[in-house]
């Protein structure tokens with residue numbers, strides 16, 4: 001919009017004038033109300049209709065007017081002018097979201113021009129410690145841990161812990177995560193968890209995000225084992241044996257009709273050693289219905305394994321006893337409902353039998369060699385970073 005030079009001259013005169021009769025430049029904060037249009041509020045503020053249309057056109061370059069909402073604010077500077085209303089627009093700013101500001105001004109030619117400024121976002125690390133008291137999300141709010149990060153932590157720790165069932169008041173979650181912020185502290189988005197530690201009951205679980213040399217990003221326990229669907233279990237928990245029956249529907253060898261087989265069978269001679277397929281605590285050791293001599297080991301609040309038809313138990317095996325992976329817990333037999341010597345082996349996730357073949361095994365998901373060395377350095381560094389950050393949050397970098 002180009003105006004007659006004479007008009008511009010008069011504007012400048014008006015601007016320079018200290019005559020109290022002349023209207024002064026004025027700043028107005030215009031809040032959009034229900035049913036308002038931008039053109040409407042601008043004309044109400046004293047801007048000529050044609051100019052208001054021009055401004056709407058400029059704002060629309062960066063903002064869809066359909067998204068105009070009550071409560072949004074336009075800061076408008078009006079200057080005295082030789083118009084019907086006595087004013088024209090000098091400047092307008094509008095921030096449709098915390099990252100964007102639309103700036104409209106009048107250039108030297110008197111034309112209305114616009115510009116979009118976007119705030120720079122930088123990545124930071126944030127450390128939070130939350131103590132469970134009441135709901136997990138309520139506790140997270142009190143610790144200033146964003147819901148999205150809390151949800152991710154719950155998902156990550158689900159390899160070992162059922163939050164609904166296991167978490168009690170006083171349990172603790174430590175999290176170090178990426179956060180993307182503006183200079184003035186607005187969190188544009190949260191990023192990935194890089195380290196987290198959960199204390200539940202007497203147990204402690206820590207996990208670390210790591211990118212291996214092959215470029216694969218995963219979460220690992222402190223000893224470099226992937227947590228992803230990994231139960232850390234042995235694939236064949238028997239000294240030797242042939243897999244004689246898999247998991248799934250089969251014709252039962254004793255009953256003769258179709259039945260779900262909820263484990264895998266290993267045919268082995270009587271007396272063959274049976275191993276604890278992972279570290280854990282003996283939950284059950286004794287006669288158990290058709291399973292005969294039966295042992296169940298709890299490896300985490302989520303995962304347990306069961307061993308059936310044993311001829312006898314390993315030395316000292318009884319409920320409550322801690323066992324190590326590979327420790328002998330019993331010997332192959334044919335007690336209970338069984339057609340011959342074999343180990344019936346089950347993997348249970350949340351107390352439901354799953355196909356042991358579908359469970360990933362730790363050796364396939366563990367870091368080795370250089371990756372393991374680099375990972376261990378990273379574990380130490382992340383632990384230190386967490387402690388430092390929690391004590392003294394990293395200050396935002398100064399503007400460049």
Ligand SMILES: [Zn+2]
Pocket residue numbers: 245261263264265343344345
């Ligand atoms: Zn079986």
